Amino acid sequence: MQTRPPRKPENHTEPADVFFANLRARGPGENKRAKITALFNKAGFSTRIPKDALTAVKVHVGERGNDTFMNPVLVRAVVDLVKKAGGKPFITDSNTLYKGSRHNAVDHMVTAIEHGFGYATVGAPFIVADGLRGGSLEDVVIGKKHFSSVKIASAIVVAQSLIVLSHFKGHELAGFGGAIKNLAMGCAPSQGKCDQHASRFMVQPEHCIACGACLVNCPQDAIKFVPGLGDRKVASIDRSRCIGCGECLTVCKPKAVCINWKTEVKPFNERMAEYALGAVTGKEHHTGYVNFLLDITPDCDCVPWSDAPLTPDIGILASTDPVALDSACLDLVNQAVGHSHSLLDRKYLPGEDKFRGVWQHTYGDVQLEYAESIGLGTRQYALIPV
Numbered sequence: 001m002q003t004r005p006p007r008k009p010e011n012h013t014e015p016a017d018v019f020f021a022n023l024r025a026r027g028p029g030e031n032k033r034a035k036i037t038a039l040f041n042k043a044g045f046s047t048r049i050p051k052d053a054l055t056a057v058k059v060h061v062g063e064r065g066n067d068t069f070m071n072p073v074l075v076r077a078v079v080d081l082v083k084k085a086g087g088k089p090f091i092t093d094s095n096t097l098y099k100g101s102r103h104n105a106v107d108h109m110v111t112a113i114e115h116g117f118g119y120a121t122v123g124a125p126f127i128v129a130d131g132l133r134g135g136s137l138e139d140v141v142i143g144k145k146h147f148s149s150v151k152i153a154s155a156i157v158v159a160q161s162l163i164v165l166s167h168f169k170g171h172e173l174a175g176f177g178g179a180i181k182n183l184a185m186g187c188a189p190s191q192g193k194c195d196q197h198a199s200r201f202m203v204q205p206e207h208c209i210a211c212g213a214c215l216v217n218c219p220q221d222a223i224k225f226v227p228g229l230g231d232r233k234v235a236s237i238d239r240s241r242c243i244g245c246g247e248c249l250t251v252c253k254p255k256a257v258c259i260n261w262k263t264e265v266k267p268f269n270e271r272m273a274e275y276a277l278g279a280v281t282g283k284e285h286h287t288g289y290v291n292f293l294l295d296i297t298p299d300c301d302c303v304p305w306s307d308a309p310l311t312p313d314i315g316i317l318a319s320t321d322p323v324a325l326d327s328a329c330l331d332l333v334n335q336a337v338g339h340s341h342s343l344l345d346r347k348y349l350p351g352e353d354k355f356r357g358v359w360q361h362t363y364g365d366v367q368l369e370y371a372e373s374i375g376l377g378t379r380q381y382a383l384i385p386v
Contacts, residue, residue: 015380016324019043020332022315022385023294032316033077036290038386039318040078045163045288046085048320053160053286055087057124058186060167061112064101065304068295070167072116078163078290079123087161091122093186094130094153096302097193098247099219105132129153130189137189140278144374146271150278151192161286162279164322168291168329170298170310170355173199173246173268175364177300178329179289179322180371183276196271197244199264201237207256208234214248214257223248250303261361269363273371276322280376290318291329298343298358310344310354311336323377327368330355 019042021035028034040046049055057078062069075091082089095108102108105128112118112126119125130136130153138157139149156162166182174181185193203214210233215223222241228234235256237248248257280287293314297307314332319325338348338357347357355364372379 015382016319016321016378017043017384018317018319018321018324018328018381019384019386020315020317020328023313032074035316035386036074036077037081039290039316040081040288042384042386043288043318043320045081045318048286048288049082049085049087049161050286051086053087054158055082055089055161055163056092056129056156056159057082057089058156058162058164058182059091059093059117060182060186060301061093061102061108061115061117061126062301063304064111064114066301066306068167068297068306069115069301070165070292072121074292075117075165076122078165082163083123089124089163091117091124091126092129092155094189095128095134097190097197097219097243097245098302099217100302100304103219104134127155129155129187134190137191140281142274142278142281144274144277146267147195147274147278150275151189151195152278153187153189156187156279159283162283162288164287164289166289166291167295167301168293168326168333169296169300170358171300172249172359173265173362174272174367175359175362176326176330176355178291178326180273180276180326180367180376183279183322184272185275187279188275192275193245194243196275197246197268198271199244199246199259199268200239200242201244201246201248201257201259203235203237204256204258205229205234207254209254209256210234211253213251213253217247217251219243219245219247250299265361265363266366269367270370273367273374273376276371277374277376288318288320289322289325290316291325292316293329293332296333298355308342309339310342310358311338319381321377321381323368323371323379324381327379328381328383330364330368
């Protein structure tokens with residue numbers, strides 16, 4: 001495939017350039033740090049970082065118990081490149097909506113340090129983007145179908161440039177999580193996360209085993225046990241208190257918690273795409289994206305575990321267009337052979353949708369289609385090896 005200079009993603013008259021580095025290495029010049037440097041340079045990220053710009057390096061440090069989050073050593077490679085380009089980088093993420101090890105800034109920073117994101121390793125301070133308890137936010141006007149304005153974490157809004165580092169993996173509601181989801185959920189405070197979810201969950205009593213996992217993890221205490229059939233107790237969700245975070249869906253092993261998949265999935269993905277647009281509004285020419293196709297797990301790094309990867313590791317990709325980047329990643333995952341020892345129980349073959357092989361109700365391509373329609377980027381891409 002012929003290499004050409006990177007184009008600006010705002011011009012959709014031709015495919016966006018997505019640069020790809022495989023994982024083969026036979027010497028020090030081919031290690032992952034060297035590949036990240038090549039991707040950073042080929043994608044032209046240095047030109048997107050003004051001199052002395054406060055540059056947010058958006059990461060996900062992983063929930064305590066998860067161990068397939070992004071390698072902080074690889075994050076350090078990006079931090080060093082931002083410094084070389086003249087920027088002043090800081091590592092950042094927003095607090096979680098659900099209860100866990102990143103629900104407030106104190107717990108979040110402790111988890112980040114435990115997972116290797118201290119200054120000594122990554123070379124930049126870790127700053128929680130939405131403040132101590134998620135109240136530090138700004139309204140960003142976007143004027144779209146679901147939202148006229150969106151709530152974005154303050155540190156993301158005031159940063160002068162942005163490098164988004166995403167671990168590409170599955171997600172039970174979104175289908176997959178890449179650059180778009182990292183922008184949307186990862187750059188939003190609790191109120192913004194509530195806006196995006198906005199779905200209401202219910203319990204199928206016949207499947208509930210009353211284990212209590214949903215009660216423990218509900219941030220709104222919206223779940224309680226009620227009488228079921230005979231002497232059984234079952235969980236029940238107070239829909240007037242439910243904020244739609246979906247944590248009950250994630251932690252329910254028998255999958256007794258559900259939503260109306262036919263009506264809820266599409267608007268959820270659309271709301272997420274609109275929030276992603278808000279996260280980069282004002283920084284469209286000062287943002288770069290890197291996706292890591294490593295440890296391609298079925299779940300988000302928000303869960304306190306790491307399941308076996310669905311496919312072999314594939315590589316690292318970079319672009320100035322998040323929609324093209326996620327599109328390329330999704331295609332590469334689907335072209336791979338699925339692992340039989342993973343959660344994947346169907347759609348193993350090259351060309352089959354691996355994430356739908358796990359989460360059969362999801363349609364991850366909806367976020368790509370809608371993101372393109374609102375001007376976040378293009379699904380058309382040219383994959384350029386580096």
